[in-house]
Amino acid sequence: MEEKEADDKRMDFLKNYTLNSLKLTQDKWREFLAVKENHKLVGNFFDQADVIYPLLTNKDNMKEWPKVVSEDVIQQTHKLKNEASVLGGLIGGRTVLPLPENAEVLEGTSPVCRLSDAIDSKLMHAFETVIIDWTHQISEVLKKDSAQSIFYELNPLPKAEFDFWNDRLKNLECIHEQLMNPKVQKMAEILETAESVYWPALRNIFKDVREGLKEAENVILYLTPLQKRLDEMENVEYSLLPSHIKAVMYTVALTWANSEYYCRPERIIVILQEISNLLILKTENFLGPEEVMRGFHQKDEMLGKIRKGIVTLVTLRETFDQCRLSMDRFFKGKKTKNWEFPSHLVFTRLDAFLQRLQQIELFER
Structure with a gap:
């Protein structure tokens, strides 16, 4: 028997149950598996999700059972099969x-x-x-x-x-x-x-x-072009981010203007919040908490990095406002649907992070 089969706990269970029930020796089990057809039969029993199902619903196995019992067994077995299928689907x-x-x-x-x-x-x-x-x-x-x-x-x-x-x-x-x-x-x-x-x-x-x-x-x-823009932005050096933010924000506005289903405030707010989270994360990685603390001793270098972070986040804020004020250009003759939702729904976390950077920058001057 291969090592994989030897470690199969299902095989161990079936072997022990069979030998104990029929009062057989280990040699009998080895002889049984030595036959190629038997080995394949056991493998199929484990690999096919409903081998057990026909066994429990076979009416020939219930000839001497009361009708009410056999019907209940069949019903419960079917229910169990369905529940297992649904659970297996959820796992996948x-x-x-x-x-x-x-x-x-x-x-x-x-x-x-x-x-x-x-x-x-x-x-x-x-x-x-x-x-x-x-x-x-x-x-x-x-x-x-x-x-x-x-x-x-x-x-x-x-x-x-x-x-x-x-x-x-x-x-x-x-x-x-x-x-x-x-x-x-x-x-x-x-x-x-x-x-x-x-x-x-x-x-x-x-x-x-x-x-x-x-x-x-x-x-x-409509999200696919935006995903490509964001992939590009994720892979550039931090100092180049501001030049990519405009393209990303314009793509968001075009998605809003052209997608039949994404032109809803609750949808666009979500993706804008996630873009904000991405820029916050990249800024945190660029600055590094330890670097910020060391900045008190290396003031000029750290101050330059903090200012780059502020410029990047402000660029996002300003580009959002530009798109918001010129939404007509994205609709190209169609009836314009403006971003009328409050900006704080998008930028609450980013604004708080930006404010902390501005406070540190002011402190380190």
Whole structure:
């Protein structure tokens, strides 16, 4: 047995359980695994997420069980499978929509899928149950906001905004792909034909996901040029930052003017706060807390660095004001939508940091 397999705790568990249950020796287990087909069978059992599921729902294993017990076992096993799938999706950053119990009847060849047939009430209940679950899951995805990290005072950088929208798009694409599954489409057809009260809810799920996809695609389209500008700015020497700030701020204004979904104060405030956080961080790294303290002994050198920091932060403030006062130029004939939000919503942290630098600069003159 390979070293990897020897360290596999799942294999140890299965071996010990089998040998103890059947009162067998270690040699029997080694003989069992020596057969290539058996070795492959055990590997498949571990690697496939639903090998266990057919085992627990096989009606041949329940012939002597009371009907109520077998039905409960099948129901609970399906519920466990769905919960494991949803959890596995969350761990991977994706939303997994659980399928209804007995979803196999939604295969196109199944007689129950002939819409002229009466649909079993238990099956309809299973459909309606998952629609409630899907509604909650998708609502959780769509209500997430990139501003949450700011609310928690985590001082995020622009990368957080770009990562948020890229992850959101990938997750919504994953959800949309699941909704396009033939089984889900057949389920929708059945609910619509049966005039179920849950059909409008499912229809809204399709609509919300499509709109969410459109929004994420649009936002990423217009954030991509801004991301390139910020990447360039991050990689330049500190003394060159002021020359890049104007290009960054103009790109923010163009995003505001052209993106159908990013022209909202709450969106633009977030990215401007994150840009401010980036410049604060770069200024802190440029100055260095220890360097500032040593500046009392190396006054001229430290004073020069502090003044560079002040110039950089003031440049951001001034460029923001310039864009704000000349917003017409970015809309090019369209109706202008101005930045009417108070500037302190963007620059509270930057202004406080700038004020501290100005106080140190005044003290060290």
